[in-house]
Amino acid sequence: MTDQPKIQIRGVCKSFGPKTVLDGVDLDVGTGESVVIIGGSGTGKSVLLKCTLGLLHPDAGSVRIDGQETARLSGKDRDRMLHKFGMLFQGAALFDSLTVWENVAFRLVHGDKMPRRDAREVAVEKLRQVGLSPDVADLVPAELSGGMQKRVGLARAIAAEPEIIFFDEPTTGLDPIMADVINDLIVDCREQLGATTLSITHDMASARKIADRIAMIYHGRIIWVGDAQAVEDSGNPYVDQFVHGRAEGPIKMELRR
Known part of the structure; x- marks a missing residue:
């Protein structure tokens, strides 16, 4: 890793009306590093990811990519920044009306203006990289299983060979074997x-396998960061309760009646 973080998040705050979702988040992700953010539902994981991507603007704080502040970018500068990103969405988020290869090559065709024939070749190669055969390229998403759709989503995320990839709950809805695949x-x-890579998940098996470091978010703040191997014995009671799935502990679930 270089001295300068690839992603640097400092003091990020975000509220929606009276509800504070992020309350001063600090996090660094080094070049070539995989950081996974864990935490329960409603703790701010997705909002933090969207602020990092630039889909949401923080109310306060800073998000820097390669040392460049993202919040004030516009026009071609913003386009250049976005070109560094790839994204695997939680539900794969494929376009139902497009074929598999058109989904994978969507950015290449519509963003980079690559000729369709060339884009299709790239898409087929990326599908191969995620274990899908060329005959899948001309199917539509409705003809695919959930696991195949997730693979297509991954192929799309890597199609433009991005420098940074975001993973939003990459194993949600998959059986344990397909999740491991x-x-x-x-x-x-x-x-x-x-x-x-920066990922968010509540799936600890996924976090352990894909992470170099794991960060836990709770009540809008990062409360623990450490090596993936250390998460099992973090010494933090909030992390220990979450990782081991215990009902008893400092984290109290809010039940609506």
């Missing part, structure tokens, strides 16, 4: 690209 593919794709 996706985790292995994420590790392989990251190593092949040398990409920096």
Whole structure:
């Protein structure tokens, strides 16, 4: 890793009306590093990811990519920044009306203006990298299983060979075996690209496999950061309760009646 973090988040705050979701988040992600953010539902994981991507603007604080503040970017500067990113969405988020290869090559065709024939070749190669055969390219998403859709989403995320890839709950809705397949593919794709990755998940099996470091968010703040191997014995009662799935502990679930 270089001295300058690839992603640097400092003092990020975000509220929606009276509800404070992020309350001064600090986090660094080094070049080529995989950081996974864990935490329960409603703790601010997705909002933090969207602020880092630039889909939401923080109320306060700073998000820097390669040392460059993202909040004030516009026009071509913003386009250049976004070109560094790839994204695997929680539900794969494929376009139902497009074929598989058109989904994978969407950015290449519509963003980079790559000729469709060339883009299709790239898409087929990326599908191969995630374990899908060329005949899948001309299917539509409705013809695919959930695991295959997730693989297509991963192929789309890496199609433009981004420097940074964001993973939003990459194993949600998958059975344990397919979830492990996706985790292995994420590790392989990251190593092949040398990409920096920032992921959010509540799946501890996924976090352990794909992370170099794990950060836990609770009540809008990062309360623990450490090596993935250290998460099992963190010494932090909040982390220990979450990682081991215990009902008893400092984290109290809010039940609505």
